[in-house]
Amino acid sequence: MEAVTFFIAALIAVAGACGVVFLKNPVHAALSLVATLFGVAIHFINLEAYFLAAVQVIVYAGAIVILFLFVIMLLGVDRAEDIQSDPIIGQRQLALLATAGLLILGIFIALAFSGEVTGVPPIEAQQSTFDGGLAIDSGSISKGVPPEQNIKEIGRALFSTRYVFALEITALLLTIGVVGAVVLTRRSKSELEPIPVVEPPALMRNSEGEIELALNEDEQSPIEETIDPPVEDLPNEEVEVNGE
Amino acid sequence: MTFAMAIGTEYYLALSALLFTIGAGGLLVRRNPLIMFMCIELMLNAANLAFVSFGKEMNDLGGQLSVLFVLVVAAAEVVIGLAIVVAVMRRRPKASIDEVSVLRG
Amino acid sequence: MNNLVWLIPTFPLLGFTLLLLFGRRLGEPNAGWLATTMVTGSFLSTLCVFLGMAGKTSEERVYEITLFEWIPSGELSVGLGFLADPLSITMALFITGVSALIHMYAIGYMHGDPNFSKFFIYLNLFVFSMLMLVLGDNLLITFLGWEGVGACSYFLISFWHEDPANASAGKKAFVTNRVGDWGFMVAMFLLFFNIGSLKYSDIFSSVIQLDALTQTTATAVVVMLFIGAAGKSAQFPLYLWLPDAMAGPTPVSALIHAATMVTSGVYLLTRMNPVLAEAAGWSSDLIWIIGLFTALFAAAAAVAQNDIKKVLAYSTVSQLGFMFVAVGSGLYVAAIFHMITHAFFKALLFLGAGSVIHGMHEEQDMRKYGALKKAMPITAGTFIIGWLAIAGIPPFSGFWSKDEVLLAAWNENKIAWVLLLIAAIMTAFYMSRLVFMTFFGDKRWAEDEKENHEEDEITPPPENEKKNILNPHESPALMWFPLVALAGLAATAGILNLPFSHNTKYLEKWLEPVLFGNEVHVLASTSTKWLLAVIAIIGATIGVLSASYVYLKKRINPAQIELPILQDAWKFDRSVSNFMGGPGRKIFEVVTWFDETVIDGAVNGAGKLTQNLGTRLRATQTGLIRTYALGMVIGAIAILAYFVSRMGF
Numbered sequence: 001m002e003a004v005t006f007f008i009a010a011l012i013a014v015a016g017a018c019g020v021v022f023l024k025n026p027v028h029a030a031l032s033l034v035a036t037l038f039g040v041a042i043h044f045i046n047l048e049a050y051f052l053a054a055v056q057v058i059v060y061a062g063a064i065v066i067l068f069l070f071v072i073m074l075l076g077v078d079r080a081e082d083i084q085s086d087p088i089i090g091q092r093q094l095a096l097l098a099t100a101g102l103l104i105l106g107i108f109i110a111l112a113f114s115g116e117v118t119g120v121p122p123i124e125a126q127q128s129t130f131d132g133g134l135a136i137d138s139g140s141i142s143k144g145v146p147p148e149q150n151i152k153e154i155g156r157a158l159f160s161t162r163y164v165f166a167l168e169i170t171a172l173l174l175t176i177g178v179v180g181a182v183v184l185t186r187r188s189k190s191e192l193e194p195i196p197v198v199e200p201p202a203l204m205r206n207s208e209g210e211i212e213l214a215l216n217e218d219e220q221s222p223i224e225e226t227i228d229p230p231v232e233d234l235p236n237e238e239v240e241v242n243g244e
Numbered sequence: 245m246t247f248a249m250a251i252g253t254e255y256y257l258a259l260s261a262l263l264f265t266i267g268a269g270g271l272l273v274r275r276n277p278l279i280m281f282m283c284i285e286l287m288l289n290a291a292n293l294a295f296v297s298f299g300k301e302m303n304d305l306g307g308q309l310s311v312l313f314v315l316v317v318a319a320a321e322v323v324i325g326l327a328i329v330v331a332v333m334r335r336r337p338k339a340s341i342d343e344v345s346v347l348r349g
Numbered sequence: 350m351n352n353l354v355w356l357i358p359t360f361p362l363l364g365f366t367l368l369l370l371f372g373r374r375l376g377e378p379n380a381g382w383l384a385t386t387m388v389t390g391s392f393l394s395t396l397c398v399f400l401g402m403a404g405k406t407s408e409e410r411v412y413e414i415t416l417f418e419w420i421p422s423g424e425l426s427v428g429l430g431f432l433a434d435p436l437s438i439t440m441a442l443f444i445t446g447v448s449a450l451i452h453m454y455a456i457g458y459m460h461g462d463p464n465f466s467k468f469f470i471y472l473n474l475f476v477f478s479m480l481m482l483v484l485g486d487n488l489l490i491t492f493l494g495w496e497g498v499g500a501c502s503y504f505l506i507s508f509w510h511e512d513p514a515n516a517s518a519g520k521k522a523f524v525t526n527r528v529g530d531w532g533f534m535v536a537m538f539l540l541f542f543n544i545g546s547l548k549y550s551d552i553f554s555s556v557i558q559l560d561a562l563t564q565t566t567a568t569a570v571v572v573m574l575f576i577g578a579a580g581k582s583a584q585f586p587l588y589l590w591l592p593d594a595m596a597g598p599t600p601v602s603a604l605i606h607a608a609t610m611v612t613s614g615v616y617l618l619t620r621m622n623p624v625l626a627e628a629a630g631w632s633s634d635l636i637w638i639i640g641l642f643t644a645l646f647a648a649a650a651a652v653a654q655n656d657i658k659k660v661l662a663y664s665t666v667s668q669l670g671f672m673f674v675a676v677g678s679g680l681y682v683a684a685i686f687h688m689i690t691h692a693f694f695k696a697l698l699f700l701g702a703g704s705v706i707h708g709m710h711e712e713q714d715m716r717k718y719g720a721l722k723k724a725m726p727i728t729a730g731t732f733i734i735g736w737l738a739i740a741g742i743p744p745f746s747g748f749w750s751k752d753e754v755l756l757a758a759w760n761e762n763k764i765a766w767v768l769l770l771i772a773a774i775m776t777a778f779y780m781s782r783l784v785f786m787t788f789f790g791d792k793r794w795a796e797d798e799k800e801n802h803e804e805d806e807i808t809p810p811p812e813n814e815k816k817n818i819l820n821p822h823e824s825p826a827l828m829w830f831p832l833v834a835l836a837g838l839a840a841t842a843g844i845l846n847l848p849f850s851h852n853t854k855y856l857e858k859w860l861e862p863v864l865f866g867n868e869v870h871v872l873a874s875t876s877t878k879w880l881l882a883v884i885a886i887i888g889a890t891i892g893v894l895s896a897s898y899v900y901l902k903k904r905i906n907p908a909q910i911e912l913p914i915l916q917d918a919w920k921f922d923r924s925v926s927n928f929m930g931g932p933g934r935k936i937f938e939v940v941t942w943f944d945e946t947v948i949d950g951a952v953n954g955a956g957k958l959t960q961n962l963g964t965r966l967r968a969t970q971t972g973l974i975r976t977y978a979l980g981m982v983i984g985a986i987a988i989l990a991y992f993v994s995r996m997g998f
Contacts, residue, residue, distance in 0.1 A: 003249040010259050017263055020282050021270035033282050036263070040289050043256065047300045049308045056292075059315055064285065064322050071326045072278055075333055086273070087342055091975060095272035098982045099265055105989040106261030112996060113254045157305050158312070170316040177320035184327035268982050272975060341974050348972030 005046055013039030026072050030065055037061040050147035051154050256297035263290035275340040277329050281322065288318050353394050354414060354433045357441055358484060360391040361477040365470060372466030380466035381456035384473050388452050391480065392445035399438050407862055410435055413486050413550060420489070424545060432486035432549060436685070436863040439856075440483040440616055443689055447608045447696050448476050450831035454700050455600035457827035458707060468508060472604070475501035479609050483616060487548040488537050491617070495533065495581065498610045499526040505605065506597040515596040522590035529580015529587055533617075536573035539566060540624075549620065556623045557865060567627035574621060575636055578614025582669045585643045589922050591666055595658040599703030602658060607665055607695035612688050615672045619681045619863075626867045637677025641758070641765055641772075644670030646919065648775035652782070653915035656713050657702050660783050663918070664739070665695060667772060674769060675754045678761040679869030682857045683753035686846045689856075690746040693842055694738035697835035701732035704828055705787060708821040715786045719793040724821045727829040729788045731836040736784045738839045740777040741889040746842035748889075752882050753846070759881060760871045766881075770888055777892025785900040848878065 012035055019032025037060045044053035086092045158167055267286030274280055292311045299307015332344060364387030372380045402410050415430035452472060459468050478497025485491045500523070507519030541547055543566055544555045555561035562570070578584070583591040594606055605611070618625065618636070625633060644667045651663035668691050675684035706713055708725055722729040738747035751773060759766040823829065846856035857868075871878075898904045914920060971977075 002251050006251045006255065013259070013263060014266070017266040017270075017286055020279070020286060021266055021274070026276055026278050029279050029282055033285065036286060037289065040263075040293055043259075043293055044296055046251075047256070047296050049296045049299070049311070052296065052308050052311055055312070055315060059319060060285075060289075064319060067322060067326060068278060068282065071330060074330065075278075086275075087340075088971075088973060088975060091979065092273060094979055094983075095269060098272065098979065098986060099269035101986045102268055102982065102989070103262065103265040105986060105993060106265055107258050108993060109989065109996075110257035110261045111254050113257055153305055154308060154312075157309060163309060166313060170313060173320050174316065177323040181323050181327040184324070184331050272979055272982065275975075344974070345972030348970060 002046060005042065009039045009042035009046070011039075012036070013043070027069065030068050030072065033068075034061050034065050037065070048150065051151045253297050253301045257294060260290045260294040260297070263287075263293070275342060277333065277341045278326075280341065281325055281329075285318065285322070288314060352414065353397050354412065354431045354484065355416060356394040357391050357398070357431075357445070358477050358480040360387045360394065361473045361480065363387060364473040365477060368466055368470045368473060372470055375466060377460065377465040378456050380469050381452065381459070384469035385449060385452040385456065387473060388445060388449045388476055391476065392442075392449050395438065395441045395445050398433055399442060402433070402435070402438060407858075410862055415486070425541065425547070427487055427489045427547060429490065430486035430548075431484045433484065434863055435859050435861075436616075436620065437483045439685065439689070439859070440612075441480060443692050444479055444483065444609050445476070447692055447835070448472075448479075448604060450834055451600050451604045451608075451696065451700070454603075454703070454828050454831040455598075457825050458600055458703055459598065464508070468505075468598070471501055471504045471508070472600075475505065475605065475610075479613075482613055486550070487546075488540065488552075489547050491620075492530075492533060492537065495577075495613060496530065498605070498613065499523060499530070499581070502526070502594070502605050502610055505601040506594045508597055508601065512596075518590075518593040518596040522594050525587050525590040526580050529577045532573040532576025532580070534577075536570045536577065539570050539573065552621075553623050553865065556627055562624065562627050564627060564629055567624050568629045568632045571621075571625050571628040571632040572635070574617060574624075575632070575639075578617050578673075579639070580614075581617075582611050582614030582673070583643075583666045584614075584639055584670065584673060585646060586921070586925075588643065588647065588666045589925060592659055592662045592918065592922075595656070595662050599658070599699060599706060602662070603696045603699035603703070606662065607699050608692035611665060611669055612672075612692070615669070615676060615684055615688055618673075618676050619685060622681055622863075622867045623865050626865075633677045633679065635677070637674045637758075637761060637765065640670040640673025640675075640677055641768055642670070643667065644674065644772040645768060645775075646670075648772045648779065649915050650918040651779040652775060653911040653913075655715055655916070657705065657715050657718075657783065657787065658699075658713060660715075660779060661695070661698055661702060664698075664776065664780065667776060668695070668739075671751065671754045671769070671772070674761075674765070675757045678757040679867065680753065680757040680760070680871070681864055681868055682846065682854075682860055683750070683757050685860060686856055687750040687754050689845065690738065690750040690839070690842050693835055694735045694745075694747055694839040697731060697735040697832060697839050698739065700828075700832055700835065701728050701735060704728040704824045704832065705732075705821075707824055707828070710821075715783065717793055718787040719790045720788070721821060722788040725823045727823060727832065731829070731832040732788065733784065734836040735839055736780050739780050740893060741773055741885060742893075743886065744843060745840050746845075747839070748886070749843035749847065752885055753848070755881060755885055756871055756873070756878065757869075759873065759877075760869065770885065773885065774888045774892045777889045778896050781893045781896030782900055785896060790901060 016032045016034070016036030016039060020029045020036065023029045023032060037056060041053045041056045041061075044050075044056060157163060264287050267283045267290060270283035270286065271280055274283065292314055295307045295310045295314070297307075299305065299310075364384050367383060368375070368380055375383060402412075411432070411434040413430060413432050415428040417429055418426060419429040420427040452469070455468065455472065459465055462468065475498060478494045478501060480494070482491050482494025482498060485494060503519045503523040506522050507516045510516045510519070537547060540552060544552055544561050546552065546555075556567075580587045591606055591611070595602055597605075647663040647666035647670065651660050651667065654660045654663060668687070672684045672687050672691070675681070675687065704725065705718070705721060705728060708721075708728070709718065712718075734745065738745040741748045741751045743749075755766060755769055755773065758769040844853075844855075847853040861868075873881075899907050917923065
C-alpha cells in the first residue's frame, strides 16, 4: 500500500509543481501550489510525520498561499504574463541547461544513496528525550506508533535543552516579521515617488524585441514606453494610490 | 493490484530532487515576482521532504524538528518578501522583476 | 688639538644658517662681516689642528673621528666622519685662509648690490661643502662636498641671473660637472663592490695589504675617478664651463675657479694614490697626456682673449693641466705644491682684475685699458707680483712649483717636457700681455670717451659721470688689503718646498704619510736639475720679452699672434654646441621616443589593460535578479558535480 500511496502522491506533487511553473495566470499557479503542498503532506504521513503533515496543510496551504492570493489581488497582477519570449538574452536556454543538469545530478545523487550518511551514527547514540538535561539526540521514532505519540515526542524534544533556544528565536523572528511587514507597507504621507527608471542592462531586448548589445549607458530607456499608466477601474485602494 | 514494493529512502530523495529542479527552473524562467516566490516555496518543500525522509531513515526526530523550523522561517520570509513586493510594485501592477535593476555594476 | 677637527666645517655651516635666517635683516655690510668672521674662525681652528699635528711624529699625524653613523644600510655603513691628515689639513689651511681674504674682499666688491646677503649665504655654503670634501673620511662625504661645491658654483655663477647669459653659464657649469660626477659615482660603486667599504682607511688597507683590487678593476676606478676630476678641474673636454663661468662676480671666480673648487680633482687623485699605484700604467699616462694637452690648448687660447677675466680663466685651465701632468707622472708633491702656489697667485690675479674692473666701472675689455698703474698703484703693485709668480720668475713662488712640475714631465717623457716648457713660455707671454695692456702703455680709455657717449642709450652722462670714466680709482682698503696679503703669500710661498736639499723640502716630508710611498723619485742628477731650472728661467724671460715687443714697443703686429681661431678657443665649444644642437638632438629625440612609447607605454598599458578587463567583467553585474539566480544555480550544479566526482564507485 505504501508504494501506491507514494506514486499517487508523487504524481499530484509533480503535477502541481509543473502547474506552478507553466501556468500563466498567477491565481492558477497558486492553486496548483496548493496541490503540491497536499501531495507533500501525504508523503509526510507516509513517513510517519503526522504532526508535520497537519502543520503543513494548516500553515502552508492554509495561511501562506492565502497570503499569496491576497497580494495577487491587491496588486492586480492577475493579468496573464507574457511567457512567449524572455527579454534577457540567453536566459531561457541557459535555464534549460541548468535545470537539466540539476535534475541529472540530483537524481543521480539521490539514487546513489545507500544507507550511509555523514554525521552522527543513528542507532547507537540514541537516548530518550525523557531525560532532563542533555539529550544526545532528539529522540527515536518508533515504527507503527499512533500519531499522538509522535506529537508528544516532538513536543518534548522541542522544549528540551537542545531546541528550546531555537524555538524562542523563531518566535522572535515571527514577531519581527509582523512588525517588518507593517513598516514596509506603510504609506508615507507625501506623494509616492516613482520607481526610478534606468536604462536596461545590455542583456535586455528593447520593446521591439531586438537585441541591443551596446555597453554604453547613454541610450534612451525603452522601458518607459512599456509602463502602463495606473489602471483606473480597480477598487478603492487603487484609486487612492492614483490620487496621491 | 497491490504493490508490495518497499519504498526506500532513495525514492523520496529522487522525488525531492525532482521537485527542487522544477522549482529552480521556474525561478529562472518566470518574470512575475509572486510566481517566483511560489517557486521558492516549492524548493523549500522539496528540502522538507528530504529532511523528513532522512529523519525516518536515521530514526532521528531531528529531521522533523528541522522541518518545523524551516516552515517557520519560510513563513516569515514570505511575509517580508511579499511586503517588499507590495512596497515596490504598488504603482506598477504589471511590472516584471527585470525592472528592479538599479543596483547595477 | 685634533678633536677640534669638527669645528672646521661647522663654522661656515653656522654662518650659512645664521645668514639664511637673519641675513636680510643684518644687511650690508654686517652680513658680509659675519660670513668673514665665520670663515676666519674656521681658519683659526684649522691652524690649531695643524699646529697640534706638526708637533707629532709622522706616523701619528693621521687622525680619524666619526661623529655618527649616517647611512646604515645592510652591508654599506657610511659614517659622518673626518679624516685629519697632512693632506687634508694642508688643503683646509689654504682653502680657509684664501676664502677668508676673499670674503673680506667681497664685502667691498659687492657694495651696493641688492642681493648682498644672499651672496654671502652661498659663499659660506660653498666653503662648508669644500671643507667637507677635503676633510671627509670616506668617499661619500667627499662626494657630498663634491656635489655641494658644484651646486654652489651654479648658484654663484648665475648670481646675476636677470641676464639670461649668466643663467645659462651656471647651467652649463652644473651640467658639465654632472658628466664628471657620473665617473666619480661609477668609481665609488666599483670600489664598494670590490672592497665593501667606502672609507679611505679601509680602502687603503685593503689595497695595500690585502691586494683587494685586481689591476683591471683599479684601472677602471682610476679612469672613472679621472673623468670626475676632469669635470671638476676643467680638463679637456670638460673644460667648457670654466670660461663661461666668468659671468659670475669676480670674488666667485677667485674663490671657486682659481683656488678651491677646481683643485678638487687634483685632491681626489692624490688622495687615491694607492689605487693609482695598482692600476695599469696607461691610466697614469692618460692623465698626464690629457693634462699636457689641456695645458697647451688653453694657453694658446689665452693668448688671444680680450676679456681680462677670460684670459685668467684659460690660464686656470692651463695651470690645472700642469698639475695633472704632475699627478700622472707620479709626483704628487709637485702637484700639491703647484696647487698651493696657484691658489695664492691666481686668487691674487683674479682679485686684482676685479679691482681693475671695479675701478673702470665694469669695463672688462682689455683693449679699453692701459696705463692704469698710476691710477691704481696698489692694485698694480700686487698684480705685478702675481704676474711674476705665474710667469715663473724666481724668487716668486710660481717659479719653484712650476719647476717641480717641469721636472716631473722630464722624468716621464722628454717630449712631454719640451711641450710643457712651450706651455710655460706661452703662460709667461699671455700674462705679460695682460699686464702690459692693462697697466702700462697708452691710455686707451680716455680716447673712447666719445664712443662711450655714443653707446649711451638714454642720455649723455652728467658731468660727474664723465669724470668717473676719465678717472679710474683705486679700490677701498677692504679690497686692497686682501690683495696685499695674497701678494705676500704669492711671493714667499716658495719656501714650502725648496729643492736645494732634503731638509728644505718641508712639503714633501709633511705629505709623506699620505702618499704611502707612491711618490716617484726623479732620476736626475743635481746638475741636470740646475740646467732644467735655468732653461725654465730663460723660457720665462723669452715670454715676457716677446710680449713687451708686441704690446709695449709695438714692433710686431698683434694681429699676427692673436689669431681668430685662438680667440674662439679652437672652436671646440662651438663644435660641441653644434653637435648637441644637431646630431646630438636627434639622439636625444630617439631616447625620448623610446621612453615615451616603450616604457611609458608599458606602464600605461598595464593600467589600460586592467581598465579594459574591469569594464568587460562589469558586464556580469547586470542588476537583474534572474541572471543572478542563474548564476547561483550554475554554482550549485558545480558543487554537486564536484561531490559526485568524489563519490567512490
